[in-house]
Amino acid sequence: MKVPNRTMHLDALVFDAFGTLFDVRSVDGRCEAFWPGKGTELSALWRTTQLEYSWLRSLMQRYVDFETVTREALGAACAALGLACDDARVAALLQAYRELAPFPEVARVLGRLEGRRRAILSNGSPAMLQAVVRHAAIGPHIDKILSVDSVRIYKPDPRVYQLAVDALEIPRDRIGFVSSNFWDVSGAKAFGFRVFWVNRSGRPADALGVAPDRTLDNLERIFEHIDGAMPEIM
Ligand code: LAC
Numbered sequence: 001m002k003v004p005n006r007t008m009h010l011d012a013l014v015f016d017a018f019g020t021l022f023d024v025r026s027v028d029g030r031c032e033a034f035w036p037g038k039g040t041e042l043s044a045l046w047r048t049t050q051l052e053y054s055w056l057r058s059l060m061q062r063y064v065d066f067e068t069v070t071r072e073a074l075g076a077a078c079a080a081l082g083l084a085c086d087d088a089r090v091a092a093l094l095q096a097y098r099e100l101a102p103f104p105e106v107a108r109v110l111g112r113l114e115g116r117r118r119a120i121l122s123n124g125s126p127a128m129l130q131a132v133v134r135h136a137a138i139g140p141h142i143d144k145i146l147s148v149d150s151v152r153i154y155k156p157d158p159r160v161y162q163l164a165v166d167a168l169e170i171p172r173d174r175i176g177f178v179s180s181n182f183w184d185v186s187g188a189k190a191f192g193f194r195v196f197w198v199n200r201s202g203r204p205a206d207a208l209g210v211a212p213d214r215t216l217d218n219l220e221r222i223f224e225h226i227d228g229a230m231p232e233i234m
Contacts, residue, residue: 008176008194008213009227013113014146014164016179017122018100019047020198022132026101030093035083042077049073049080051183054123054154063152065125070097098131102138103200109219110141115228119144121164121177123154144168156187164193176226178219182206189213196222 018024024047031046032039050066050073057063064072071094078085110118118141122129126147133139144167151159165172177193179185180200186208189195197205197212198219205211214225 007225007227009174010116010176010194011170011174012117012119012164012168013176013178013222013226014119014121014168014193016177016181016184017120017124017129017132020178020180021106021120021138022100022102022136024100027093027096030096034089034093038081038083042081042083045077045080046074049077051181058154058157063154065149066123066154067094067125067128069123070094070128098128099135100132102136103219105218105220106136107138107141109222110138112223114141117143117168117170119146119164119168121146121160123148125149155184156190158187158191161188161191161193176222178222183208185212186210196225 015021025043028040028043030039031043035042050070053069053073054066057069071090074090074093075085120129120133120142124132124147126145126149129145129147133142133145146163146167148154148160148163151157151163153159155161161172161177164175164177168175172192173194175193176196177188178196178198179188180198182197182203182205185195185197186206189210189212195212197215199215200218202217216222
C-alpha cells in the first residue's frame with residue numbers, strides 16, 4: 001500500500017546555486033571549443049577540483065573567495081589534463097561561469113513559490129551570484145542572495161547555513177533547503193533544515209550519516225511536498 005506523503009509547512013525555501021539552479025555543465029561547450037575532444041572531461045574535473053579546493057581551504061582556514069577558487073581550480077584541472085590555458089581563456093571561462101544557464105524549470109518554480117520567502121545560499125562570491133542571477137533574469141523571484149563570503153568559510157560548515165536563519169529570521173525547521181549536491185544536502189540536514197535533494201541523474205546517495213527529507217527528480221516536484229502550493233499558471 002502506498003503511504004501518502006505528508007506535506008511540509010515551510011515559511012522559506014533556500015536554494016543552493018551552482019548545480020541546483022544553474023547548470024555548471026553549461027560551460028562544456030565553451031571548454032570543448034577551446035580544447036576539442038577534452039572539453040567535457042575538463043569541465044567535470046574543473047567542478048570537482050573547485051569543490052575540493054573549497055573544502056580544503058575551509059579546513060586550512062585559508063579562505064579566498066569562490067571566484068578565486070574557481071580560477072585556481074581551472075588552472076589545476078588544465079594542468080592535470082596537460083591542456084595549455086592562457087589568460088584569455090581563463091577570463092572567457094570565468095565570464096561563462098557568470099552566465100551559466102539556469103535549469104529549464106527554475107524561473108517557473110521560483111515564480112510559483114511567490115508568497116514564501118525565497119533565497120539563494122551559496123559558496124559563490126556576491127559578485128558571481130549577482131551576475132548569474134541577473135543573466136538568468138530570476139532576480140524578481142529571489143528575496144535574498146546570501147553568500148558564504150560574509151563568514152569566510154565554505155559549505156558544509158554550519159556557520160554558512162546559520163546565515164539563512166539569521167537573514168530570514170525563520171527557525172531552521174521552517175526552512176526548506178534545496179540542493180542537487182549531496183554533500184550540501186548532508187550539511188543542511190545535519191544543521192536542521194528540512195531538505196530536498198534534487199537528484200536529476202539518479203545518483204546514489206553518499207554515506208554521510210544523514211538523509212534528505214525528500215528526493216526530487218527536478219525542482220518542479222517540490223510542489224508535491226509543501227503545504228499551500230500555488231496552483232500552476234499555464
Ligand atoms: C554553491 C555551490 C557549491 O552554489 O554549488 O554553493
